[in-house]
Amino acid sequence: MGAPDRQAAPAGAGAAGREFGPSRRELRERRERRRSLLIAAVSTALTIAAIVILVPMTPGWERVQKAFFNEGVFLKTFPKLLDAFWLDVAMFLWCAPLIALWGLVLALMRDARSPALYPLKLFAILYSDLFRGVPVILVIYLIGFGIPGLGLPRPWNSPYIWGTVALVLSYSAYVAEVYRAGIESIHESQRAAAVSLGLSHGDVMRFVVLPQAIRRVIPAAMNNLISLQKDVALVSFIGPVEIFRQAGVYKSLYANFTPYVGAALIFLVVTVPATRAVDRMIARQQRRQS
Amino acid sequence: MKLEITDLWKKFGANVVCKGIDLAVNEGEMVCLIGASGSGKSTLLRCINLLEPVDDGRILLDGLEITDPEQDPQPIRQRIGMVFQSYNLFPHMTALENVLLAPRRITGRSRAELRPMAEALFERFNLADRMTHYPDQMSGGQQQRVAIIRALAMKPEVMLFDEVTSALDPELVGEVLDVLRALKAEGMTMILATHEMGFAREVADKVCFLDAGRILEEGPPEQLFERPREARTAEFLSRVL
Numbered sequence: 001m002g003a004p005d006r007q008a009a010p011a012g013a014g015a016a017g018r019e020f021g022p023s024r025r026e027l028r029e030r031r032e033r034r035r036s037l038l039i040a041a042v043s044t045a046l047t048i049a050a051i052v053i054l055v056p057m058t059p060g061w062e063r064v065q066k067a068f069f070n071e072g073v074f075l076k077t078f079p080k081l082l083d084a085f086w087l088d089v090a091m092f093l094w095c096a097p098l099i100a101l102w103g104l105v106l107a108l109m110r111d112a113r114s115p116a117l118y119p120l121k122l123f124a125i126l127y128s129d130l131f132r133g134v135p136v137i138l139v140i141y142l143i144g145f146g147i148p149g150l151g152l153p154r155p156w157n158s159p160y161i162w163g164t165v166a167l168v169l170s171y172s173a174y175v176a177e178v179y180r181a182g183i184e185s186i187h188e189s190q191r192a193a194a195v196s197l198g199l200s201h202g203d204v205m206r207f208v209v210l211p212q213a214i215r216r217v218i219p220a221a222m223n224n225l226i227s228l229q230k231d232v233a234l235v236s237f238i239g240p241v242e243i244f245r246q247a248g249v250y251k252s253l254y255a256n257f258t259p260y261v262g263a264a265l266i267f268l269v270v271t272v273p274a275t276r277a278v279d280r281m282i283a284r285q286q287r288r289q290s
Numbered sequence: 291m292k293l294e295i296t297d298l299w300k301k302f303g304a305n306v307v308c309k310g311i312d313l314a315v316n317e318g319e320m321v322c323l324i325g326a327s328g329s330g331k332s333t334l335l336r337c338i339n340l341l342e343p344v345d346d347g348r349i350l351l352d353g354l355e356i357t358d359p360e361q362d363p364q365p366i367r368q369r370i371g372m373v374f375q376s377y378n379l380f381p382h383m384t385a386l387e388n389v390l391l392a393p394r395r396i397t398g399r400s401r402a403e404l405r406p407m408a409e410a411l412f413e414r415f416n417l418a419d420r421m422t423h424y425p426d427q428m429s430g431g432q433q434q435r436v437a438i439i440r441a442l443a444m445k446p447e448v449m450l451f452d453e454v455t456s457a458l459d460p461e462l463v464g465e466v467l468d469v470l471r472a473l474k475a476e477g478m479t480m481i482l483a484t485h486e487m488g489f490a491r492e493v494a495d496k497v498c499f500l501d502a503g504r505i506l507e508e509g510p511p512e513q514l515f516e517r518p519r520e521a522r523t524a525e526f527l528s529r530v531l
Contacts, residue, residue: 192341192374192378193374196341196370197391197440197441197444198392208380212382
């Protein structure tokens with residue numbers, strides 16, 4: 001019982017009795033850090049200077065500047081591009097939950113064990129091969145032009161519906177794989193513990209495996225969402241006038257490429273913070289698991 | 291006879307882990323399985339709980355053949371509790387939720403109806419203040435006791451313990467062994483795979499020495515620890531004691 005007191009006393013005295021300045025190692029590291037900062041600053045400045053000085057010296061610079069970085073065109077088109085971007089956001093917002101849901105259904109089908117469910121498993125396997133093997137743009141064309149071609153009445157021939165259906169079908173195949181990786185990452189001992197309590201396979205999945213698996217794959221699934229945010233622009237190929245299409249319209253109108261640059265900027269404003277946030281989420285999760 | 295195992299064989303691929311095990315366990319008896327790692331102790335327990343299908347032989351629970359392939363394993367597992375070396379609590383649930391999950395799903399009764407039963411168990415094992423904690427907020431000893439409560443909440447007739455103190459810091463082993471003593475005192479039928487020789491000697495009714503998938507020797511602890519009949523038993527004991 002005396003041991004903790006004995007240990008506490010010298011530790012307290014030590015902390016109070018001696019001031020610690022920076023150690024020799026810390027001093028050395030500080031010097032190194034200052035040196036690397038200086039090198040980084042100089043090399044960055046040189047690179048930027050080279051670009052700023054050299055690029056305008058190229059023979060085509062003036063034409064490129066007029067065609068891509070035209071201030072007048074930019075100011076005229078930017079607000080309308082922003083308006084058109086809301087359609088991208090809307091398509092993204094209704095695709096994302098559908099993808100999350102359908103992807104989960106596919107992952108569960110693929111995990112089916114009972115022989116009666118084998119057709120579902122087979123379906124999920126073929127589905128994954130098919131939609132991961134075909135470019136998204138082709139799926140959009142085939143479904144977006146093919147299905148309304150059946151002569152469906154309005155509004156069922158809308159490209160908004162079939163374009164986004166195509167996105168959901170394609171993206172679910174990838175998201176299902178993410179879910180599956182999550183399900184497989186749950187240690188066998190968790191299943192064993194749940195099974196040993198007498199729970200059914202369905203209950204083990206629903207209450208023990210899935211809640212842990214989904215939590216684990218959220219960051220990875222977010223990466224898919226970020227590429228979805230960009231790929232909604234592909235739906236424009238079958239009609240909807242969203243930002244990419246709108247930029248195309250202005251390009252023809254003004255015979256100038258600046259609207260595309262404006263559209264790119266708008267995408268960046270959304271995707272860069274989203275990417276950073278997901279990277280932070282992944283880093284935090286890795287810290288927690290280690 | 292509560293549990294009767296006859297000529298049990300189990301193999302994983304080419305690796306034969308149980309080679310014709312016979313074991314009889316009476317109601318209220320505590321049987322300790324000792325032996326080196328890989329001698330088949332854990333596999334035997336997993337076979338009894340039907341976590342592993344047996345390749346040959348029979349296991350009878352109260353005369354009912356639970357290894358019958360036609361038998362639905364789920365109701366059998368509900369009658370046999372199992373506790374694992376690494377606790378295996380569900381990390382996304384509080385201690386109370388861990389304990390309530392199986393009773394809720396299997397009896398169909400609500401949390402509110404089942405809560406008094408669970409609370410009584412937590413109180414009995416001095417864990418009432420940990421009910422709303424998550425596994426990662428508890429010590430290993432507390433987690434293992436919650437795992438035991440979780441198994442007990444199904445009111446099992448037999449409890450299986452698979453090296454339940456092996457992952458614990460030495461100072462936490464005692465609190466888990468105390469729980470086992472208490473269960474023994476109230477007449478629970480238990481089978482333990484264990485490396486706690488002192489505990490086996492003190493509490494077990496019967497000790498079985500497993501060697502390479504066979505029960506090489508079994509008997510009351512005094513006899514097996516003091517006067518082992520087999521040379522291999524003596525050799526094993528001299529290494530661990």
